[in-house]
Amino acid sequence: MxxxxxxxxxxxxxxxxxxxxxxxxxxxxxxxxxxxxxxxxxxxxxxxxxxxxxxxxxxxxxxxxxxxxxxxxxxxxxMASESGLHPVQEAFSRHHALQCGFCTPGFFATVLEMMSEGVLADEAIVRERLSGNLCRCTGYHNIVTATLELLGGRP
Amino acid sequence: MTYVGIPVPRTEDARLISGQGHYLADLAIPGMLEAVVVRSQDAAGELRSLDADEALSLPGVRMVMTAADLPESARAITRSFYVLTPQFVERHAVEVGGSSEPVLAAGRVCRVGEPTALIVATDRYVAEDARRLVLADVDPSPAVVDPEAALSPGSPLVDPAVPGNLHGRFDVVVGDPDRARENAEHRVSARFRIARSVGSPLENRGVAAKWVDDTLTVWSTTQIPHVLRSYLAPMLGLEEERIRVIAPDMGGSFGGGVYPEEVLVPLAAMRLGRPVRWLEERGEDLMNSRHSRDQLIDAELAFDGNGSFRSLSMRILQDCGAVNPFGITLPFNVASHARSVYRIDHFRAEGLCVLTNKTRNTPVRGAGRPEAAFVVDRLVDMAAHRLGMDPADLRLKNLIPADEMPKDMGMMYRDGNQLVYDSGDFPDQVRTALEASGYQTLRDRKPRSDRHRIGVGMSCHVEGTGLGPHEAAEVRVDTSGKIVVRCGSQPHGQSHATVLAQVCADVFGIRPDDVLVRTGDTALLPFGGGTFGSRSGVTASAVVRIASEQTRRKLEELASDVLEIAVNDLVFEGGRVFPRGVPDAGLTFAELARLAAPGPASRRPHDPGLASLNTFVPPSVTFSSGTQVAVVEVDIDTGMVEVLDVVVVDDCGTILNPMVVDGQQHGGVAHGLGNILLEEFRYDDTGQPGSVTFMDYLLPTATDVPSITVIHRSHPTPLNPLGVKGAGEGATASAPAGIANAICDALAEFGVEVTEMPISPARLLDLIDQGRR
CATH class of the missing domain: 3.10.20.30 (Beta-grasp domain)
Incomplete structure (x- = not known):
């Protein structure tokens, strides 16, 4: 069937x-x-x-x-459009927020949702929102940095 | 300009950020069948029979393979990973048995998860349905779970060929540890329990194979394609020439070896004449792959009233699981790194490798160094407490001074060379960490409430990195004018394509964009080492440098010949070679490559093309080192620990790409943090695993890991052309000890001494309660 x-x-x-x-x-x-x-x-x-x-x-x-x-x-x-990469893709690369790249697509979806909701660029909030995505390579440091930048916080 | 040492953006990213990575599960071969593995549900027992009739009758099932179907040569993986020299064996009283891991269980099962059959079906859904229909008749026998009980007389045997369940041992003695201990004024000692943890990359393992034109292609999530090929050839009865092993993009790895599925899947593909793929499930990965740590260490530090360390002694009980292809590697790594950055002239380490009915142990990120740093740095803090000294002051008093480098540590490394710290400045490193962290004022930080306590902890480590036996690379001038690097070491997140291009670009005076790096395929070049033991930055960069220089010399010779200009008067710039001061008179790399091509008009008929295949054989390991300061806040009502800050000071010698190296440090800290606070793979007393989902086996999340400060104090090594020391694992080594010391500092009023890894909130509450009573 x-x-x-x-x-x-x-x-x-x-x-x-x-x-x-x-x-x-x-x-x-x-x-x-x-x-x-x-x-x-x-x-x-x-x-x-x-x-x-x-x-x-x-x-x-x-x-x-x-x-x-x-x-x-x-x-x-x-995510990318004819005019180029999405800002999330660019920010993750610029901040070395991926190593093996396996978890990256899932982080992208989570961050896109945060951006559309207008989540506050606050480190504690961002970490909480990212805590449903596991990464074994980066220690999250650069993922948090990239996400804060995307949400309009510190670069 | 040159590129080594600057944060060149990664060439890998363009694919990975647009969903164009090519991981094993993304492989689609026309006609491909899918496999699942049937596994033992008993830890020990006689395997009387396996009934696969019902599974075979399920529509879509193509084959069920059991041990009886395996050719004699492929029944077990019998190679050990490292060859020990006779001198090493004699010097450190090494005894170690051989290793034989069944590819499929035959006659008996020796652990839960051991493969008993392979099912091949049209797709994974059908194969998983069939798995439930295979009936194993096992007569269970008592499992050996506790490694100490395993050594007691009368214990059941895990392997009938290994008497007393003792598979290996060694005894390292440096100086006169007994006398030094007797003469010392103080001693602190403890029993340290380091739990079993799992490497747990986000991608599970997988293997695919196809057999076409009498040639086998194997795709595997392996760190060692050439080594895997050398294992497979005799087992499958094929010439190495007829086996091609490809490691595609990998979603991390952190440790490994050769696993039974890497033999089974090729066999199935050869037998069926159809491509076959096996993708591991998460539960299988947690149960079967990359188990590590799991040591019980009794250790004692002896010291004088003025704080001078006299001797360190330890007995390391390594729970190896049911087979032990890595021999003494893990406990010996503890022994060879246990004295860390400290001057301890008298040392003894006894190591015992014990078999139990569990998954086999394997080196995973750190591989003995996190255990070593945990033991010695906890003892140092206990000693400081005994003497009423600040732990930082006690460390500073006992560091090996820079002017004693290189420092012979009076024992051998397991590669058979004398263990020598080749470079570094430990006092500078420790002082830098103290300053950068604001150590003196950290304890003044106010906890968030009355029930919280702040603590500061410190730890150090050394790491022998860049192990041999060799690495290989070929560097060739493409007719396009680009330079092609083929290397035997391949990445699973470590940025080889970027970093090796930087190394090559500097030799040719071009941009990294003009270098094409190819890895992860045995068809690229005849030899290769792989990526493990913090070795690629060291050995791959060295061989790429060497091969690039040799190819450049060929370019120079040819250009000199064609332009009729002395080599010394040639300039390399922008992909061209020209006489100094006459940039218009030169030739492009592309033109030179065409002139060197074979044929009647070749300008290099004796050695056509412009390429060089080289190997680098490191003289021994080179020692990285690092220091960490961790700040934690502990809730004394719940036992919850929050890590607030980690400062890392790292010496990995010449830094090839600081962005990449910092990323390795961040990930290393997170891995070590997981090991000390969260990660434990549990077995119950019947050998049943209890941590087979990510809900039971906890990896650190973004809320567990703090922001991390990384500072470099680099002291290049003389042992390789670029002065590189490994950077992949060091931060994992220091992190558990630093965090544990910070927890003990926070809970000093309760006299808490952390001696186990991980330390759970419940266990910490027990220790706090004991202190209260």
């Missing part, structure tokens, strides 16, 4: 049929070839698979693809 899905991914309408137990992450990665969304634990803890669904951060490993019916999904592949 398959379910027919219609959703928007990175601004493009997608019509696809998938096994009902397919997760959103597997739909993105295996069916749509958007491998920029990474799976680190498949238990909803590490945050690597975080994407935006209707502008809100969501763990794509825990969300069934069927639950994205009619919704708008944004992944790392949808």
């Amino acid at each position: 398959k379910v027919d899905l219609e959703l928007t991914v990175n601004g493009e309408a997608v019509g696809i049929s998938a096994d009902p137990r397919t997760t959103l992450a597997d739909l993105l990665r295996d069916h749509l070839g958007l491998t920029g969304t990474h799976l680190g634990c498949e238990q909803g803890v590490c945050g690597s698979c975080t994407v935006l669904v209707d502008g809100h951060s969501a763990r794509s490993c825990l969300m069934l693809a069927a639950a994205a019916q009619g919704r708008e999904v944004t992944t790392i592949e949808g």
Whole structure:
């Protein structure tokens, strides 16, 4: 049995049929070839698979693809525009806020959500909001710096 | 301008920030099948049978492979990782057995998680369904879990071939530790328990393989592609030439070795004639991969009333798990780094490698140094407390002075060379850390409430970095005029593409953008070491420098020949070679590459092309060092610890790229912080693991790790061309001890002495309560 899905991914309408137990992450990665969304634990803890669904951060490993019916999904592949990289991408690179890059797409989704909510550029608040995304390489130092800059705080 | 030493932005980033990384799980090979591993659920017992009939009958299942299906040569991984010299073995009374890790369990199981079968199916969903249908008939036997009990007479044996469960031992004696101890006025001692932790990169392991045209291609999340190829060739009965190992982008690693799945997946691909991929799940990774630490160390520091250290002695009990391919590596790393930056002329370290029914232990970021620093720096603080001295003053009194460098430490390193601290200025490093942290006034900080206490702690470390046996690189002038670097060491976050380009660019007088760095593929060059033990900055930069210089000489010879100008009168600038003062008269690298191409008109018929393949064999390790000051706030009602500040002073010799090095320091501190406050992989007393999700095994988050200040006090080593010392692991070594000392300082009124890693809030509350009574 398959379910027919219609959703928007990175601004493009997608019509696809998938096994009902397919997760959103597997739909993105295996069916749509958007491998920029990474799976680190498949238990909803590490945050690597975080994407935006209707502008809100969501763990794509825990969300069934069927639950994205009619919704708008944004992944790392949808961030840059014709005019260039998104400021989040630029800030993370400039501040060396990524090393292996595996957790980075999930951090991007979290930071995009913070920016759209207008989260205050306060270090304690930023750290709290980032604490749902694990990184083993950077010690978070440069991720916090980049995020504070993006939120309009200290560079 | 030159590029070594400046924060050149990373060339890696463009791909990684746009979702264009190419990690193992992103690999899609046409016709690819997916595999899952069936694993033992018992810690010990007889494996009577494995019934896979029902799994095989599930639609979509292509194969279930068990031990009986393995060729004789591929039944076990039997190589040990390091070869010890006879001189080393004799000098330090080393005894160590061989290692044989079953690729699939046969006849018996020796740990939970041990692979018993491989299922290959059309996709992962089907393969996981089939896994539940494989029935193992195991007659369980008592598991050996406690390493001390493992050594007691009458303990069950983990491996029938290893009597008494004692797989290896050594005894290091420097000076006359017994007499020095007898004559000392004071002694402090403790039993230190360092829990088992897991490397836990964000990407789990994975292996894929395809067998096409009698050639095997293996993709693996490995730190050592060439080493893996050398393991696989005899096990699979293939020439190395017919095996290509590729390490794609990797989501961290932090330790490793060669694992059974790296043999199983290629075998399955060869047998089925179809590409096969296996992706590890997080629970499997936590249970099976990159376990480390897990030591019980009894240690004693003897010292005089004026604070002078006399002797240090320790007995290190290493819980190796069920097999031990790394031999004495981990406990010997403790022994060889235990005296840290201190002058301690008399030293004894006895090491015991004990087998238990657990996952095998392996070197992970720090690999013995965090344990060593934890033990010695906790003892130093206990000694300071005994004498009523400030711990910083006691350290300053006992540091090896700069004018004693290089300092022979009176023992061997495990590469068989004399252990010599080659460079550094420890007193300057410690004083810098004290000044930068504002040490004298830190304790005046006001805690946030009556139930909070502020504490300050300090720690130091040394680290033998840049271990051999070798690293290899080829540097070639491409016909485009760009320089191509192929290197045997490959990254999992360490920025090789950027840093090695900087090293090469300086030799040719070009920009790093004009250098193309290729790594992670055995097809690139015949040799390679890999990335482990803080070695790539040291050994890869050295060999890239050497190969670049040799290729430059070939360019010079050719340009001199064509332009009829002496080599000394040639200038390299902007990808061109020209006579000094006559920039228009020169040749571009591209033109020179074409002139050197093979053919009847070649200007280098005897050695066509412009390339050089070199190796660098380090004379021994080179010693990095560092000092950290940590400030913590402890809630005495809950036992919660907040790390407020960490200052790192690091000496990694010549800094290739300060942005990258600082990033390594930040990550290293976070890893060490996790080890001392959060991370513990638990087994119950039947050998069942209890930490197989990220909800049970806690990694530090952004709220656990503070802002980190990094200061460099560099003393380049004479042991390699650029003077580089490793930077990848040092911060992990110092962090646990510094934070532990800060906790003890905060809780001095309760007489708390932290002797275990990690120290949980519950355990800390126990210690506070004991102090209150």
